[in-house]
Amino acid sequence: MSGFITIVLILLVFIIIYQIGKAGEYAAVLREEAKSKAATNRTIAWLLVAFFILGMYGIWKCNQLFEGKMLPPSASEQGVNYDSMFTVTLIVTGIVFFATQAVLFWFAFRYQSTEKRTAFYYPHNNKLEIIWTTVPAIAMAALVAIGLRNWLNVTSDAPKDANIVEVVGKQFNWLIRYPGKDGVLGKRDFRKINDATNILGLDWNDKDNMDDIIAQNGELHLVVNKPVKLIIGSRDVIHDVGLPHFRMKMDAVPGIVTTMWFTPRFTTTQMKEMTHNPDFVYEISCDQMCGKGHYSMRGTVIVETQAEYDAWMAKQQSYYAMNNAPAAPAAGAEQQEQKTDSVKAVTMK
Amino acid sequence: MSTVIIDGPNVTQGIQTGTEHHGHEHHEQHFIWKYIFSQDHKVIGRQFLVTGIIWAIIGALFSVFFRLQLGFPDQTFPIMEKFLGDWAKGGKLSPEFYYGLVTMHGTILVFFVLTAGLSGTFANILIPLQVGARDMASPFMNMLSYWFFFAASIFMFVSLFVQTGPASGGWTTYPPLSALKEASLGSGVGMDLWLISMSLFVVSSLLGGLNYVSTVLNMRTKGMTMTRMPLTIWALFFTAVLGILSFPVLFSGFVLLIFDRNFGTSFYLSEIFIGGKALPHIGGSAILYQHLFWFLGHPEVYIIMLPGMGMASEVLSNHSRKPIFGYFAMIISLVGITVLAFLVWAHHMFVTGMSPFLGSIFVLLTLLIAVPSAVKVFNWLTTMWRGNIRFTVAMLFAIGFVSMFISGGLTGIFLGNSALDIHLHDTYFVVAHFHIVMGVSAFMGMFAGIYHWFPKMFGRFMNNTLGYIHFFITFAGAYLIFWPMHYEGIAGMPRRYYDYSAWESYKQFISMNGFISIVAIIVFFAQLLFVYNFFVSIWRGRKVTVQNPWGSPTLEWTTPIKPGHGNWEGEIPEVYRWPYDYKDDGNGNDFIPQTTPLRPGEESH
Ligand code: HEM
Ligand SMILES: [Cu+2]
Ligand SMILES: [Cu+2]
Numbered sequence: 038m039s040g041f042i043t044i045v046l047i048l049l050v051f052i053i054i055y056q057i058g059k060a061g062e063y064a065a066v067l068r069e070e071a072k073s074k075a076a077t078n079r080t081i082a083w084l085l086v087a088f089f090i091l092g093m094y095g096i097w098k099c100n101q102l103f104e105g106k107m108l109p110p111s112a113s114e115q116g117v118n119y120d121s122m123f124t125v126t127l128i129v130t131g132i133v134f135f136a137t138q139a140v141l142f143w144f145a146f147r148y149q150s151t152e153k154r155t156a157f158y159y160p161h162n163n164k165l166e167i168i169w170t171t172v173p174a175i176a177m178a179a180l181v182a183i184g185l186r187n188w189l190n191v192t193s194d195a196p197k198d199a200n201i202v203e204v205v206g207k208q209f210n211w212l213i214r215y216p217g218k219d220g221v222l223g224k225r226d227f228r229k230i231n232d233a234t235n236i237l238g239l240d241w242n243d244k245d246n247m248d249d250i251i252a253q254n255g256e257l258h259l260v261v262n263k264p265v266k267l268i269i270g271s272r273d274v275i276h277d278v279g280l281p282h283f284r285m286k287m288d289a290v291p292g293i294v295t296t297m298w299f300t301p302r303f304t305t306t307q308m309k310e311m312t313h314n315p316d317f318v319y320e321i322s323c324d325q326m327c328g329k330g331h332y333s334m335r336g337t338v339i340v341e342t343q344a345e346y347d348a349w350m351a352k353q354q355s356y357y358a359m360n361n362a363p364a365a366p367a368a369g370a371e372q373q374e375q376k377t378d379s380v381k382a383v384t385m386k
Numbered sequence: 387m388s389t390v391i392i393d394g395p396n397v398t399q400g401i402q403t404g405t406e407h408h409g410h411e412h413h414e415q416h417f418i419w420k421y422i423f424s425q426d427h428k429v430i431g432r433q434f435l436v437t438g439i440i441w442a443i444i445g446a447l448f449s450v451f452f453r454l455q456l457g458f459p460d461q462t463f464p465i466m467e468k469f470l471g472d473w474a475k476g477g478k479l480s481p482e483f484y485y486g487l488v489t490m491h492g493t494i495l496v497f498f499v500l501t502a503g504l505s506g507t508f509a510n511i512l513i514p515l516q517v518g519a520r521d522m523a524s525p526f527m528n529m530l531s532y533w534f535f536f537a538a539s540i541f542m543f544v545s546l547f548v549q550t551g552p553a554s555g556g557w558t559t560y561p562p563l564s565a566l567k568e569a570s571l572g573s574g575v576g577m578d579l580w581l582i583s584m585s586l587f588v589v590s591s592l593l594g595g596l597n598y599v600s601t602v603l604n605m606r607t608k609g610m611t612m613t614r615m616p617l618t619i620w621a622l623f624f625t626a627v628l629g630i631l632s633f634p635v636l637f638s639g640f641v642l643l644i645f646d647r648n649f650g651t652s653f654y655l656s657e658i659f660i661g662g663k664a665l666p667h668i669g670g671s672a673i674l675y676q677h678l679f680w681f682l683g684h685p686e687v688y689i690i691m692l693p694g695m696g697m698a699s700e701v702l703s704n705h706s707r708k709p710i711f712g713y714f715a716m717i718i719s720l721v722g723i724t725v726l727a728f729l730v731w732a733h734h735m736f737v738t739g740m741s742p743f744l745g746s747i748f749v750l751l752t753l754l755i756a757v758p759s760a761v762k763v764f765n766w767l768t769t770m771w772r773g774n775i776r777f778t779v780a781m782l783f784a785i786g787f788v789s790m791f792i793s794g795g796l797t798g799i800f801l802g803n804s805a806l807d808i809h810l811h812d813t814y815f816v817v818a819h820f821h822i823v824m825g826v827s828a829f830m831g832m833f834a835g836i837y838h839w840f841p842k843m844f845g846r847f848m849n850n851t852l853g854y855i856h857f858f859i860t861f862a863g864a865y866l867i868f869w870p871m872h873y874e875g876i877a878g879m880p881r882r883y884y885d886y887s888a889w890e891s892y893k894q895f896i897s898m899n900g901f902i903s904i905v906a907i908i909v910f911f912a913q914l915l916f917v918y919n920f921f922v923s924i925w926r927g928r929k930v931t932v933q934n935p936w937g938s939p940t941l942e943w944t945t946p947i948k949p950g951h952g953n954w955e956g957e958i959p960e961v962y963r964w965p966y967d968y969k970d971d972g973n974g975n976d977f978i979p980q981t982t983p984l985r986p987g988e989e990s991h
Contacts (some may be wrong), residue, residue, distance in 0.1 A: 331883065
């Protein structure tokens, strides 16, 4: 009922405005049309000027509003270049933005129709056109040059000593696999996946898998100032490892391995101090639409010192050990001794 | 019942003189053939327009629903339950349906409104009238084009009501999400209907496009050389070329997807474990679909943009009472945009793990496309310089078009540079970028066209007061909605999230999202005001009493006020000069129609 009344009310308002508008127009036609048209024209011209001024004020206000809500300085070394390149691009486009918008509104106001004015017949000017083809072309070339240097830098091969961590997306959480002591990630096969005991489909015939550690809570531990290379994959649909604080992002595609590498600059603790936010946390957001839980596909990154990392690592148990009873194949026996009889894996929904 | 195929000579008799044409005499047509299965390009154009408007209302209403959820995640809106039933139990959208609405919103506005509703309308109405033809090259195919679109519409509409909901993987519908029923509710029947609908849409688009191209190439009146065509025609021509060359690629992408969904093939699928079991597919590439999609997807954004560019050029020039500045530069930049539009698609895929070298090439080509875009902007500005500007509603929308195009084009420069795109990809920065250029700017071009050519379409004017209100609310609202989104995107806020409350990094934007939602709702009502103005003015608007109300040199204004099927009584006029001769004709007019022969000693443009 209330919906119906609202609709009727809206229609009524429309009808009233329409009728007033129409009456006004007929009145204008009856009176001297030319005169009233001129008056309207002047009003609109002023409205456009007002729009421009309010708009510029609004931009300024908007900047203030967002100050302090934006990201802290890049948490990765690679992202530092991103930040400076962003600033350069912002300055270049900002100048063009203000100049062209100002000219647009200024011309509209300055050359509004009046009785005295006649338009200037000015169909073309080759010189002008050449100038404003080449200047943008040069500006673009400069931006491309900066961009490609950074792009090739970010996409270059990871340093040999980089830590390796695997990040695998699934609906709707992140699985993180560390290579363990041997520093090598073992083979996995999607046909071996089993949500209870082998969540990533590790191939137990591959010895490299025996010490691999899997974190199912989506916590990615990294060492500050140590390059890390992420091996990225997906179990089901396309996801995307989004690391906004590090200015990094890479799709997780089923059937394809993608990688990205970077060097964290600040530990989580340092970031908490820098942002004056005790709750600060590096988050991994899924940046590729992946289904109904897409918006909740959250992981976290914990950047710590080597000592903290080592201490944390020492407490972890290999996935193999967690999921295989002591009577498991001999290959596993030599690996780790502190086996628990826990067979269950915390499966996330 | 008389024949509907009309050829030249008969038409001359079929059309009476005077302001109103009622189509009697021996060409009396039944209502059905005259207004429904019509082959008259003007009727078909209006059919596209009205269908487009209906879709626009639906698509915009969806955005109101999901903006309510996004802006006020902890509130309930019982009114939504009334509209959406179980999908909004207790007045709160379910995540599945939220994504369904977002997907439908995108699909509807991109394809049904800004492709069919825009090119369908203006290519149909303007091409024959402005090049001097009695109708399209094939009126029958032209009619089919509308009816394929209509069929596509039916399928899409039906998909809203199936039990598992409409497609919900985003308007780009990337597999495997869209390929596997287990992956999401919307990947069930809803997705099949989406694919059928879009396939029909491709057919419609091709039938229309082939017609537009052949009409422009073959059916121009005497003297209408290519370089005497208005820029609207050039723009619509290249729009059609883009569509013809790229829609088939999309179609092939859809066919493979249909096979993967229903016949067990593995074009896009490989190594997937879902719904508790490993699927047999091996060796496919999910990225292949993205290549096929964006090979259309990028040209598509220019399919949406070019008609607006053409119409804004026309309207800016006409209401500034000045020739468009740099007519040839405008054509060359259209050519540049058309060619480059085919060579930049992978800039949507910079973070899919593509080869860095390939990425570099796409960066170069993408930023290259900013050059012709810039040239167009400078030429529009110079067109206004030292003009004699009349602020009609159409002119205001053309100015708004330029302003929005500048704003949105500039953010493209950030996104086109892969090193910056890594961070900005799939954030609200992208959402802001494409809504400003492709959404608002293209809509502004469309509105400029509607307000400008409404007198030609319906023989009446739209109400100006309502038009001015419509313009200022839309213009201000669009900036208020999309400007703040840039900041959110720069802060990394991902797009297509149902709720940000759980995110430490993004929850500070919830109040801003609420503000955006409120403005979006206001703007929605301003659009309803337009719709009201549009339909009421068809029957009640102020009547057009002069043949050429805007003082325009182009051919459409040499037809009767309400042209019948066949457009001109008697001979089609001959053309002697370019379409932008805004100079003193010696009789106190500030323009010279294209049909006026050159005066002795006068040089053609
Ligand atoms: C200066 C010219 C332009 C450049 C350099 C440019 C560049 C880009 C880039 C690189 C992206 C991908 C962003 C990402 O997903 O990370 C993008 C997205 C997009 N652009 Fe542009 N663009 C330009 C103009 C336009 C125009 C004129 C339109 C429309 C008429 C448009 C419509 C779109 C759309 C719809 C998307 C997003 C599609 C999606 O992911 O859903 N762009 N643009
Ligand atoms: Cu995901
Ligand atoms: Cu693109």
